[in-house]
Amino acid sequence: MSNLVEIHGLEVEATTDSGRRVAIIKGVDFAIAPGEIVALIGESGSGKTTIALTLLGYTRPGCRITGGSVAIDGHDMVALPEAERARLRGREISYVPQSAAAAFNPSQRIMDQVIEITAIHGTMPRAAAEAKAVELFAALSLPSPETIGARYPHQVSGGQLQRLSAAMALIADPKLVIFDEPTTALDVTTQIEVLRAFKSVMKRGRMAGVYVSHDLAVVAQIADRIVVLKGGQVQEIGSTEQILTAPAHPYTAELLAAFKPPARVPAAPAPAGEAKPVPVLELDAVSAGYGKVGADGQPLILAVRSVGFTLERGRNLGVIGESGCGKSTLARTIAGMIAPASGTIRFDGKLLAPLAKDRSREALRKLQIVFQSADTALNPARSIEDILGRPLTFYHGLGGKARDARIERLLDLVHLPKTLKHRLPAELSGGQKQRINLARALAADPELVLCDEITSALDTVVAAAIIELLKELQRELGLSYLFISHDLNTVQAICDEVAVMYHGEKVEQLPAGDVGSRAGHPYSRLLMSSVPKLDPRWLDSLERDPELVAAFAKR
Known part of the structure; x- marks a missing residue:
């Protein structure tokens, strides 16, 4: 089977305020098969988002692609004219941002914004687009899928808005979806539901994905393979299981070690008989x-x-x-x-x-x-x-x-x-x-x-x-x-x-x-049970007490 995405020798440079040009992506190579989800991980400044954006044929202001190729289903996003790239965006490749709140127009209803891309590209009549949007709302586990589109963005929660931004990206059946840190700002219980929804819809539609994140535990739940980046260069590429259990590069091992910092050593208690100090x-x-x-x-x-x-x-x-x-x-x-x-x-x-x-x-x-x-x-x-x-x-x-x-x-x-x-x-x-x-x-x-x-x-x-x-x-x-x-x-x-x-x-x-102990409050147990583990099987095998989930659903 031929690859859906092939990146060869990608180079991107940025221009500083003083006019100096600096290479920020340095000869990156990797491929993505149809239906495969590949995660890009690394610390801030490693080039994760910059590489992901080149898949749209886009770079941030002050940056430009200076070498290599970025091919999606045979289309080189670097060489194509801008009009051709625009034709592919939303149809062949789509984008889910980190901040869904910033992606929505507060003055327009949700449904109008979710189906807008279908009107831009003329892919289907409005009635069909709305019907498909409702199907996506249900697949993404959104409440009241038939009516949630009538609301405005401020009338839904952050987790719901993040799933709605995914519906916007998926409405035109793209072959590739870019997820740019989409759960970073979510609390753990909301994150679980959003991840499950993303994973379910992607598998059902046999869509390929690029998942940008610095959270290894989140990546472990959704990615088939992982590309480890540092300083704009690939350090290691491997299956999710191999990266998490047997990293080959020292930097990957450093990322894994940093996932759970060692616990604090408690301060020594005051000697017996000594007056207790005034609390701070x-x-x-x-x-x-x-x-x-x-x-x-x-x-x-x-x-x-x-x-x-x-x-x-x-x-x-x-x-x-x-x-x-x-x-x-x-x-x-x-x-x-x-x-x-x-x-x-x-x-x-x-x-x-x-x-x-x-x-x-x-x-x-x-x-x-x-x-x-x-x-x-x-x-x-x-x-x-x-x-x-x-x-x-x-x-x-x-x-x-x-x-x-x-x-x-x-x-x-x-x-x-x-x-x-x-x-x-x-x-x-x-x-x-x-x-x-x-x-x-x-x-x-x-x-x-x-x-x-x-x-x-x-x-x-x-x-x-x-x-x-x-x-x-x-x-x-x-x-x-x-x-x-x-x-x-x-x-x-x-x-x-x-x-x-x-x-x-x-x-x-x-x-x-x-x-989160058994003797503790039920809500604390729900919180602790929602913290992702460095185990690719964790999300699929997670069985939270439905009574706890129902009892502490957001009021």
């Missing part, structure tokens, strides 16, 4: 939300409901749960960005003012927050030196040589070279930006750092390095962390205890290693 953080029946406050004193949308816990100094607490469970709202409430509707927050035994603007400079200094997206948290117009220097001046009054020396010390703490201080955030990698994000919090000399999904956008190797850095900083600086995440492996790697949230409430709090 105490929450008592804290509720918070958004919107206009009603006569009952509660906001219109209550996202956190009567949450309480105690965090001892030098220890770490993880907060996990599905998207929308209130994790980030809780972090923002503690940070003083949102005033609690009720309840109290104590820091070092002292009552904290509800809002940051009313807290003392010393209280602000001791409690810092690191946000999920360094891209939006760092001012793109300021140099790294300015970004790190501002809190040094604000909290410590440092200037001149003392400020410069402290900036270099902060960069050293997060394992970045001193020369980076003159760069802008856009000139750094994702992992470097997140380290700067962390260094800015450390500039205040805090006692507690709130980490809000700080590894969720990072690839496996970089995320593991950030976790090890957090552990090292804790040993060196005596920090405590409140770690918000939907990545259960990451939380167990750094936290002593884990609080599980569901629908705004804390349903249980246990030692990290006990979360």
Whole structure:
């Protein structure tokens, strides 16, 4: 059987702001058979998405294909005129983006957008397209397949919108589908359903696929073969089973080792008879939300409901749960960005003012927050030196040589070279930006750092390095962390205890290693059972308790 896709000697270069040309894809070769799903894996900057986009005959602004061929069913996407490439897009080859929310027009109904490609290419009448869309909605396990197309994008959940973006890609029966990190932003329980739906529809339609991801466990469930990339070059190609069980290249072994970081070694308990220190953080029946406050004193949308816990100094607490469970709202409430509707927050035994603007400079200094997206948290117009220097001046009054020396010390703490201080955030990698994000919090000399999904956008190797850095900083600086995440492996790697949230409430709090145990809360068991394993048979053999799934379906 001849291959559907054949890539030979692919080379892509990018032009820097200074006009210098840099090779980013360097002589890549691989093929895809009809009906086969091939995964492209590797750390950020390895070239995964760049290669996938060349299958559409497309490169990002500032990039261009400089060599090689990309043939799909005999059509060379590099050599074809743009009009011919446009004719193939959507019909022969289609694309499922990472962010479905960004792919949909908020002002148009879902059905109109899903079937639009059939009108563009004139493949079928509208009535037939709508009927086919409903069939796809059912095949992708979407609720109310006959009527969901009448809704607008904001009226469905993130997981549903991701499946709808797949329906948009599949409506014209393409021979090849590109999946670009389509489950990265989804929580684990939603991810399972989306992966199952993708896999079922692809097999039923005998479609080939390219699955771009940095999550090996997700790749293990859907790919037949894996292409391992680093620095724009292929390191290894093999069957999914071979790559996961007997990797031939040291870099592949490194990716596998980073999949599950080693668990944190708990802090030693205080000697018997010694006075128990004052907790660094105490929450008592804290509720918070958004919107206009009603006569009952509660906001219109209550996202956190009567949450309480105690965090001892030098220890770490993880907060996990599905998207929308209130994790980030809780972090923002503690940070003083949102005033609690009720309840109290104590820091070092002292009552904290509800809002940051009313807290003392010393209280602000001791409690810092690191946000999920360094891209939006760092001012793109300021140099790294300015970004790190501002809190040094604000909290410590440092200037001149003392400020410069402290900036270099902060960069050293997060394992970045001193020369980076003159760069802008856009000139750094994702992992470097997140380290700067962390260094800015450390500039205040805090006692507690709130980490809000700080590894969720990072690839496996970089995320593991950030976790090890957090552990090292804790040993060196005596920090405590409140770690918000939907990545259960990451939380167990750094936290002593884990609080599980569901629908705004804390349903249980246990030692990290006990979360999901038979004696624990049913929702915790459902969460832990949904974490993918490095086993290609895991998804097909997964049998979750249907009563648990039904009981904790999103309200």
